[in-house]
Amino acid sequence: MADRNEPLQQVKLRRDTALKALVDGVPYIRWMGIRFDRRGDELTAIMPFDEKLIGNPFLPAIHGGATAAFLEIAAIVEMSWVAMWEDLESGRIAPDAAIPDTTPRLPKTIDFTVDYLRSGLPRDAYARARVVRSGRRYASVHVEAWQDNRAKLFAQATAHFLMPQG
C-alpha cells in the first residue's frame, strides 16, 4: 500500500490536488465561499461569515438555508473524499481539476434532515462530517457544525446518499 519513503511534499501535493478537484469544480461551493482544511484525511469545512449569509437581519443570524447548504456541502465532500481515499493513496486515481474527467462522480442526495440547535451567529462556521455507514449503493452521513465552541453545536444533520454507480 502506502510507500513510507514517498517524499512528504509529493504526498501533500497529491492529497491537496485531489481535494481541490473535489471542491473547486463545484460552482455553488465557490459562491458560498466555503473552503476545506485538511489534516491527514480529516476534513473541516469552513464557512467564513459574509453579510449575504444573513437570514434574520434583526438579531442578526445566519439564514437556515445557508446553514443547511453548508452542512450538505460538508457531507457530500466528506462522502466523496472517503470514497476515493484508497484509490488516491494507492495511486489508482489522480483527480485533478485541470484534467477533465479525472474528478470523481458525486453521490446524489436522497434525503437530508437538519436539526437547528441555536441561531447561527455572524461569525465563521465550521463543520465536520462522518460517514456512519457506506454500502455499495447507499450511505448515511452525519455532520456537525459549530462556531465559537466545538462542544456547542449550532446545527447538525443526517443525510442519505445514493453512491455513484460505475
Added chain:
Amino acid sequence: MATDDTVSSATRDRIAQQFIEALPFARALGMRLDRLDNGEAEISMGWNEEFIGDPRSGVIHGGVISALMDTCSGAAVLSHATAPKSTATIDLRIDYMRGATPGQRLTATARCYHVTRSVAFVRTQAFDDDRDQPVATATGAFTLER
C-alpha cells in the same frame, strides 16, 4: 367586520413580504415572493450557473433547494392567520426526488398546516417547469414568537 379582516390580512401580507425581501441570503439567491396567503406561500428563483452542485450534470446544488424551501416554509408560518411576530426553523427534512432540470426556474410552495401556541408545522414542495413531479419535498417544524 369584513373590512377589518381585509385590512389586517393586507397589513399582515405586507409585513411578511417586506420581511422576506429584507433577508440578505434570500436576496443573494434571487428569490421572489410570488404568493402569500393565510399560511400558504410561493417563492421562486431563477436559474443561475453559480448554483450548480454537480458540474458533470449541471444540476443545481441541494443546498440551494434547501434554502428556497426553508425560506418558503418560514414565509408560510409568518403569513398564518394567528399573525406570529417571528419564526425560526427547528428542523427540516428534505427528500430529493430528482435533479432539477438545468436552466429552469425553481418554485417552492409551502403550507403551514398546523400551529400550536409555540410550534408551527409546515409541508413544502419544490418544482422546476414540470409541475406534476416535484424536485423535492420537505417537512419542517418552526418556532413561533407571538
